[in-house]
Amino acid sequence: xxxxxxxVFLVQLRARTHVSVRFxxxxxxxxxxxxxxxxxxxxxxxxxxxxxxxxxxxRHRTAxxxxxxxxxxCGNGRIQTRYNSHLMVDFSSFIRRRRxxxxxxxxxxxxxxxxAPTVRNNDVTHEFRQDSDxxxxxxxxxxxxxxxxxxxxxxxxxxxxxxxxxxxxxxxxDRRGVEGAAELGVDEARSIHELDELLPRLLLGHARLxxxxxxxxxxxxxxAKALRAARREGRxxxxxxxxxxxxxxLVHEMRRKKDAPELALIERAITITGxxxxxxxxxxxPGVYEYEIEAVLxxxxxxxxxxxxAYEPIVGSGTNATVLHYVKNHRQMLDGELLLIDAxxxxxxxxxxxxxxxxxxxxxxxxxxxxxxxxxxxxxxxxAAAAPGATLEHVHEAATRCICEGLVALGAVPGSAGEVEAxxxxxxFFMHKTSHYLGMDVHDVGRYFDAGRPRPLEPxxxxxxxxxxxxxxxxxxxxxxxxxxxxxEDDVLIESxxxxxxxxNVPKELDDVEHACxx
Numbered sequence: 411x412x413x414x415x416x417x418v419f420l421v422q423l424r425a426r427t428h429v430s431v432r433f434x435x436x437x438x439x440x441x442x443x444x445x446x447x448x449x450x451x452x453x454x455x456x457x458x459x460x461x462x463x464x465x466x467x468x469r470h471r472t473a474x475x476x477x478x479x480x481x482x483x484c485g486n487g488r489i490q491t492r493y494n495s496h497l498m499v500d501f502s503s504f505i506r507r508r509r510x511x512x513x514x515x516x517x518x519x520x521x522x523x524x525x526a527p528t529v530r531n532n533d534v535t536h537e538f539r540q541d542s543d544x545x546x547x548x549x550x551x552x553x554x555x556x557x558x559x560x561x562x563x564x565x566x567x568x569x570x571x572x573x574x575x576x577x578x579x580x581x582x583x584d585r586r587g588v589e590g591a592a593e594l595g596v597d598e599a600r601s602i603h604e605l606d607e608l609l610p611r612l613l614l615g616h617a618r619l620x621x622x623x624x625x626x627x628x629x630x631x632x633x634a635k636a637l638r639a640a641r642r643e644g645r646x647x648x649x650x651x652x653x654x655x656x657x658x659x660l661v662h663e664m665r666r667k668k669d670a671p672e673l674a675l676i677e678r679a680i681t682i683t684g685x686x687x688x689x690x691x692x693x694x695x696p697g698v699y700e701y702e703i704e705a706v707l708x709x710x711x712x713x714x715x716x717x718x719x720a721y722e723p724i725v726g727s728g729t730n731a732t733v734l735h736y737v738k739n740h741r742q743m744l745d746g747e748l749l750l751i752d753a754x755x756x757x758x759x760x761x762x763x764x765x766x767x768x769x770x771x772x773x774x775x776x777x778x779x780x781x782x783x784x785x786x787x788x789x790x791x792x793x794a795a796a797a798p799g800a801t802l803e804h805v806h807e808a809a810t811r812c813i814c815e816g817l818v819a820l821g822a823v824p825g826s827a828g829e830v831e832a833x834x835x836x837x838x839f840f841m842h843k844t845s846h847y848l849g850m851d852v853h854d855v856g857r858y859f860d861a862g863r864p865r866p867l868e869p870x871x872x873x874x875x876x877x878x879x880x881x882x883x884x885x886x887x888x889x890x891x892x893x894x895x896x897x898x899e900d901d902v903l904i905e906s907x908x909x910x911x912x913x914x915n916v917p918k919e920l921d922d923v924e925h926a927c928x929x
Contacts, residue, residue, distance in 0.1 A: 515561030666856030667870035731895030765899030784816030
């Protein structure tokens with residue numbers, strides 16, 4: 411089979427803290443050159459990716475036209491394909507996930523739909539980003555697609571996609587098409603225009619249907635139509651779905667624990683994000699606007715291969731740091747203020763989520779240092795509490811205990827730390843939880859409770875740890891604390907021996923932060 415000239419991007423987790431990226435030049439569509447391979451450590455990947463991108467642009471400029479082929483058998487039984495402008499992925503992970511899910515359907519059928527484009531205004535759409543569940547199962551990043559998994563004695567997967575349309579592709583770019591979709595490891599690929607006709611037949615013989623309904627009413631109608639058609643066949647004796655079950659019950663459980671390829675993508679997103687935070691620390695200064703620092707972050711994300719931000723960056727200076735989800739980012743920073751940045755990029759559909767707070771002028775004031783030390787101690791206590799068997803409630807309680815002790819020491823609240831915690835008086839200044847899951851979604855999926863009880867953490871789960879203190883300008887606290895907001899957030903992997911902080915590339919100790927601010 412013909413092969414790509416572009417680098418094959420294989421991310422592999424090595425040892426505990428090292429990730430490697432392998433770029434393989436696998437020949438081209440117009441010449442069958444022998445393979446050349448090189449392995450590099452991700453520590454210098456940003457520069458390597460930039461160098462490769464420059465070389466790729468030059469190859470694209472001088473290369474003859476290529477046939478549009480989206481996937482390739484790389485000679486090792488693995489299917490690899492691109493899902494953005496510069497990455498190619500090993501599709502064996504997606505095949506494995508579908509097989510696992512088929513085994514868990516217990517003879518049922520599952521239908522999953524691609525995300526729909528959303529209108530920004532008039533005839534302009536937002537950037538398309540695939541539905542996370544759909545991408546997790548397919549690796550397919552085009553709209554107007556559906557996946558049907560049919561369980562039972564002869565399990566199979568059917569992917570419905572848009573057919574090739576040369577006229578439309580002149581405007582919107584290449585489509586994979588039915589032929590290209592067949593190369594992704596599914597058992598069968600079909601045109602999306604056949605879905606209404608074939609879906610009722612695929613549902614016959616299955617008493618249970620797994621699907622999501624809450625996102626798009628159009629998809630509800632399409633499923634309802636297929637179910638009505640299947641029910642009509644049931645009158646003739648055929649089995650048809652009489653139970654409709656939220657597919658999140660299965661898919662989100664699979665997504666909760668990350669495997670090695672997923673962790674490698676998360677770690678790459680974290681590396682890019684961390685480097686951007688460090689650059690922002692060096693670039694911030696009195697007189698600079700928040701949006702200028704946001705621009706630094708976004709530029710660093712894209713320059714290092716990130717497809718997009720994982721969420722809208724929070725760049726809040728002064729009292730804006732006390733607003734949890736402040737995203738206007740339009741204020742000019744002043745001397746003597748703190749800047750809180752909560753920002754993360756997405757890489758290969760996996761998110762990073764990091765927060766740092768630092769002095770705009772590079773030097774913490776006395777009160778700022780006091781508050782920062784309380785938050786840092788709370789975060790360290792929370793990370794120490796994160797381990798297999800512990801729950802996110804345990805993590806939050808560890809952080810809260812330190813926060814309450816700190817509030818009393820700061821003179822922000824009267825009474826003992828135990829009283830402040832028991833009465834919930836800390837919530838005026840620490841009003842959010844300490845942790846959430848992290849993965850394809852920044853607030854990732856997976857149950858937090860089982861039968862009403864907090865769920866124990868397990869190896870492979872990635873969480874954030876992000877305590878904070880927020881003293882609004884009108885807060886009833888000593889004047890020296892007013893207008894100070896501090897949050898420190900790291901991304902943490904639960905391992906068999908405890909917790910490993912994945913975002914240690916971003917300084918958070920007081921002296922290290924001040925050093926980073928000096929560039």
